């Protein structure tokens with residue numbers, strides 16, 4: 001199954017993609033995680049992306065398209081994937097369609113998580129995650145059971161993202177509305193778009209996604 005999970009920063013794409021990944025035995029492909037790994041490793045792509053990400057802007061289409069094209073050609077994507085953070089522009093969406101068409105396949109589902117801007121700021125400013133396994137937490141709504149320790153893997157490597165500062169979040173939301181929101185009508189016209197109320201409790205969101213995907217997705 002090939003799925004795109006769409007939504008503004010903090011909508012819950014990463015949280016839900018991790019749950020779907022397990023339930024459907026598909027790979028989560030987070031372009032944000034890939035870029036952060038490139039920045040941490042100091043690769044050419046990482047050097048070009050670092051300042052752009054810290055400013056809350058979008059990294060260029062050519063970098064992202066090449067990155068995804070290479071990634072979906074890897075053997076672990078054979079069973080399917082869930083894209084989290086890609087596509088983010090109409091040019092990326094068109095390139096993805098062309099890539100899949102070239103392989104004789106297409107997207108099965110494009111799901112938008114709809115969340116109000118005011119809720120996004122609160123979600124992002126309270127977010128932290130496990131630097132070892134990537135599990136996502138929130139100071140108020142989803143704290144880890146023991147402070148500073150990941151529930152999922154027991155690591156004490158807790159991280160907060162540098163682009164989660166209030167002024168950068170405002171720039172990320174602007175980039176979403178200006179450059180990413182236009183892909184919603186693009187997919188609606190293709191008849192593949194479904195929208196889920198991302199303001200609901202995260203387990204309810206998981207349930208709604210499972211219904212669309214025709215599979216039960218356990219809340220973890």
Ligand code: AP5
Nearest residue numbers: 009010011012013014015031032059085123127137138202
């Ligand atoms: P990226 O890493 O993709 O970040 P993002 O899209 O801004 O999304 P987030 O990861 O912030 O949020 P999320 O929707 O995954 O929410 P989460 O589940 O964590 O991109 C970062 C940067 O990389 C971009 O700004 C750009 O520069 C660059 N980039 C990446 N892809 C690119 C592309 N394709 N093209 C160009 N540039 C690109 O949840 C957030 C918080 O809310 C958590 O604490 C969670 O516990 C909580 N939460 C989740 N769901 C709920 C709920 N239902 N109720 C209450 N709380 C909830």
